[in-house]
Amino acid sequence: MTKYLFYPGCSMDASARAYNDSLMAIRDPLGLELEEIQDWNCCGATEYLGISVTPAYALISRNLALASKQANGSHTVVASCSACYLNLTKADHHMAKQPDMGERVNQALSAGGLHYTPGSLQIRHLLDVIVNDVGLDHVKSKVVKPLQGLRVAPYLGCMIPRPDYSGRLSDHEYPNELDRLLRALGAEVIDFPLKTACCGGHIPQISPATAFDLLRRLISAAAQYNADMMVTVCPMCQLNLDAYQGEMNRFFNTKYHMPVVFFTQLVGLAFGFDAAKLGFGKELVNPRPALEKIGVEVPQPEETKARQKKVKKTGLPMPVMPGDEEVSE
Amino acid sequence: MTAEIQPESNGMEKIGVYVCHCGSNIAGTVDVADVAKWAGKKLKGRGVVIARDYKFMCSSLGQELIEKDIKELGLTRVVVAACSPHLHEKTFRTASERAGLNPYLCELVSIREQVSWVHTDKVAATAKSKAVISGGVERVIHHEPLEPLHVPIHPATLVVGGGIAGIQSALELADAGYQVYLVEREPSIGGHMAQFDKTFPTLDCSACILTPKMVSVGMHPNIKLLSWSEVTKVDGYVGNFTVTIRKKARYVNEELCTGCAICQEKCPKKVIDTVFEAGLGYRKAVYTPFPQAVPKFPVVDRPNCTYFQKGTCKACEKFCPTGAIDFTQEDQYITVPVGNIILATGYDLFDARRISRYGYGRLANVFTSLEFERLSNAAGPTNGNIVLRDGVTVPKSVGIVHCVGSRDRNFNNYCSVICCMQGLKFAHLVRERTGATVYNFYIDMRTAFKGYDEFYQRFLEEGTLFVRGKVAEITDAARLPGEEGKLIVQVEDTLAGKQRRIPLDMVILSAGLEPRFDSKEVAKLFGISCSADGWFIEKHPKLDPVATMTEGVFIAGCVQGPKDIPASVAQGAAASARVLGRIQQGEIALEPVRASVDETKCSGCRICNNLCPFNAIIFHEDRMVTEINPALCQGCGTCVAACPAGAISGTGFSNEQILSQIEGLLLLNLEMEPVPA
């Protein structure tokens, strides 16, 4: 079991209940010991930074200071929500790069008896930890019910690949981490062109028209590629795409039915857990029709093919992409 | 122009000190008159018989002052306090030589770059100048008359790289009557220019203007063409290089091959040609890259050859009418002597797969510039038909993206020079061949040379749609009606001030130019410098673009930085002109500043042997002493410093000279006894 300090974020108890439930189910098979940071507070999402800088970073770094104190033998903080992840890394990064700002933040923290030394903790996203620390070989070894036949659109959202100060993901715009994980579960992963396009964040609360358009772009692209469902890594993305899909349909007079689930839920399904234990049923857009496709016992699948080129054999050759040599991870 | 004339000094050197004002460059910060006066007075006891100051010592009048004093006062040493030796050491040494004094008895000390340009405190600067001159005086006392080393120049030249720059270079030298070895790593010469369809701004067919030159090279009696070869070792120095070349095995006997190409026809193994066809077309495992290849001999691509990999086939051997296929051939190493080397190894195209948001490699109908050249070329994989990746459909709308991988700190900071003109050329070719609507997406339109802006005007008239905006992304995710099944270019039209989504059938990326992937290793092989980017460094970016800091090695073409064909040709010819000048002179004078070993002091410890960066040190086993080859030695001083016995001394930088200079700088000499000559 590898130990991590866990920062759940405000959504895990509420709107991202399913993410929480599924994560708790799969952590043992994955060998992840996630110790919650005691008495953590909200990271401020994208709201505080727009008002004033020092209080915003002080709010975020209280969590980093508490994590440092907790010292359970781990120096790695794992966040499951992309916005929380970005805020924690941003605070750490900027406190180091702008020492006078870092000083001010520590002065504020010391008023509460806390201190954080930038660079002393490593901050990672849950997806990164599962793919790179646990490793896909281990994940594959725990798969008992491969998701063969399920066409999924991997959707990472914008905050995990960008700005990515520590360079943890393979690319800023088309990273392959989630693709490889889903393929390891036996699912058919579509080459989703908008995999890191923004869901809008808090825009539904500011400008509904803009928000609905952003959502429609994503959902229509997934539908264009005949995806059965979209798979996300961020509570905000899931909430926006799932909860607002109905309103979006009414706004544009469309009839999309694109279920949006968390990647941990699919990991759980592949590991053989019962769907109800993984938070299925909490979505507003019902994923059951899609899941029925794979509800039946399937024989050992053959190796799933890598991303397919949309060129017939008679045409001109395509350049070979670096990832194409990997057939399946 | 004050002067202090001293009576005849006894048994000492007669030193003349000349302090330059350099206008106000030095005189503005240093009190030059005072310094000259001080030198004449205080250093009289050290041998200074005259000290002058003058407005511009490097002018003819300034030089004449020195020459006159040498002749009339019988000066035996000269110290000039002025600018950096990099600039005028040669000037004053030549002046001294004209007056009959050995040039190496003249020393230039810098009171500009090292004093007036770096200090603002006038009092301190004046005092420092005095110290600097005092150091120079002490040093020059220990100078000895030296003669430059004359080495012969071998009349043969090595040209590395058979692209247009290399070809031009080789032809100029060969036509002048001298031997050239032209080494090319691909099976044929021609370089990138052979891949193009048309060239800007004349829209000449590239192959039509290139192939006559290629043929001349192939047939020239003075050019030994070594294609499918690489240089592996370079020994020696200017005028006397010994170059080892690896001739890779072609597995084809050049004596017997007639170039009939039956082997290529019969070969069953098809391979994607990633070099000449830019990955868009196929060739066989035995191949010539293109029909007009020079030389005409094909090459067997061993990693892809069925015989070499599996032991079967040999179709080429069976069908060859002259029995020219020889699978037993091995790489050959030859060594040639040359006097000069010209490097013209060209560029590599930026790998557009690195920009994921442009979709190259994921989206079928995004092409790079080289891929498009092959599409457009009548001898290319589609016979000159501009079609989509399916090989059949003619596009109705095409977008051309400028600045791909250039002018971008995320990839390459510099501008690749040719992409704007290339983008315009593509706009025209697409329009002409397909009648499609064409968009060019640019940040700035860089059309600087003769006929270039007129080229731009022409396509404005032709109806090309220009959008000023760096393309943000190219996607196939449709959002608006009319976008399904198309490639959408999303860009801010900065002149109109709004974000636009433009659906197109095909997008061409005008990718930037990069140094060759192995440019750093190649630079090291030839002993020249290479910038952090990988471009080879010229001696002076403004005034000497084809020479390098290494004597005898020249550079021409894109290896020095991105440029168009006329500039490459000009540089190729320029490099040859420089080499011809050397060859004509027959010999070159090398600076005599080099190290030598006092054998009586050498204990044979050999510590110095492995330190020499120029392989100039020889060890004599029989006598157990080290000797330094004066021709190879560049006078870097490493061995001098390393020798524990102090047995190695540098002419022009002996221990005596340096220590004296230090004493002079510290003004310790003012207390000392006069030094007899």
Place this chain on the structure above:
Amino acid sequence: MTTASLETQTQGLENPHLSFLEEVSEATAGESRLDMCIQCGTCGGSCPSGADMDHTPRQLFAMIRAGMREEVLRSNTPWMCVSCYYCTVRCPQEIQITDVMYTLKNMAIQSKLFKEATAPDFSQTFIGMVENFGRSFELGLASVHYLKHFPLRLPGMMPMIVGLLSRKRIVLAPHRIEGMDQLKTILARAKELEGQS
């Protein structure tokens, strides 16, 4: 620039000679590189919400360089920014565009020049919750915000609200952290220090 706007610009600034561009650069965490802009338009081309902005990010930077302080701070552009960082990772001059957007939000609030009321208001309400409970409280936030700004949307949102409630994805009461006093102290001190910076 009229004398009047010159006065507005110099009011409240320590150094009245700082141009607007410098002001924005200084206020941004890290090195903004805003002066390196070549107006290529990559940011404007990449922005997902660009079509709904008064000015594209690129236009805004041109305006900042022209010293058009009031127009810039009144623009809705920073408020429509979704913080997706496309512009930042794509900018060929490595300008920290998203961070500049946050700075412009700060400056707009401080100068009270923003005309887009919904976004800053939403942020203030959110922060209000966090400053009281230490955690965000969606139900509280949504009620206050929608009643104030989009009351007419509420009926259309009922299916969603009911759906989320019945699936227990909205909690009915806020969760208060134990160290609330500690957090309050920290934030108070932070605000003091911000005022001094």
